[in-house]
Amino acid sequence: MxxxxxxxxxxxxxxxxxxxxxxxxxxxxxxxxxxxxxxxxxxxxxxxxxxxxxxxxxxxxxxxxxxxxxxxxxxxxxxxxxxxxxxxxxLAYKKSVNALKTDGRTWLAPVIDFIRERKYLEYSTMGEKKRLRKYAT
Missing domain, CATH: 3.30.420.10 (Ribonuclease H-like superfamily/Ribonuclease H)
Incomplete structure (x- = not known):
């Protein structure tokens, strides 16, 4: 395997x-x-x-x-x-959650950037671009 x-x-x-x-x-x-x-x-x-x-x-x-x-x-x-x-x-809301990525931004930051600027991350795959469009709607 x-x-x-x-x-x-x-x-x-x-x-x-x-x-x-x-x-x-x-x-x-x-x-x-x-x-x-x-x-x-x-x-x-x-x-x-x-x-x-x-x-x-x-x-x-x-x-x-x-x-x-x-x-x-x-x-x-x-x-x-x-x-x-x-x-x-x-319940999850009673615990603190670290939702930051390695660059210090939240996982939602690329979605917000896409909504504001209609730009993808530099090395985005086709699947990531599709997800960004989906989350932005």
Missing amino acids: ALEIKKLRVYGDSSIMIYQTQGKLKTNDEKLKPYQEHLEGIIKNLKEITFEYLPRVNNRFADALATLDLMVECSLDTEIRSFLVERMCE
């Missing part, structure tokens, strides 16, 4: 998809069969894989990860650092 991942925890809100990923159920949809076979090949290379079912009403974490996935563009040579996810047992 290119990323050398050995342990994986999978969160999902579809028990059918979890069972299919575990190999307990096979998909009948011809379009999905290649994906299931590919997943089975990946799973064989893992030392440990666990699945956690999240009922749809409790899957804010899965929704956040899906949103994060849509926001991040990377290529095969991109270095991806792992990150620690902590469960919060109190």
Whole structure:
């Protein structure tokens, strides 16, 4: 496996998809069969894989990860650092949040700049430009 991942925890809100990923159920949809076979090949290379079912009403974490996935563009040579996810047992507004990027500006600053000047950041990808236009509307 290119990323050398050995342990994986999978969160999902579809028990059918979890069972299919575990190999307990096979998909009948011809379009999905290649994906299931590919997943089975990946799973064989893992030392440990666990699945956690999240009922749809409790899957804010899965929704956040899906949103994060849509926001991040990377290529095969991109270095991806792992990150620690902590469960919060109190409301987020009661905690302070560091929303500054490395340049000292908030994540929202490029959106504000785009609204004011209609200019993209110098090295913006097409996806980042699309997101800026979306957030600016």
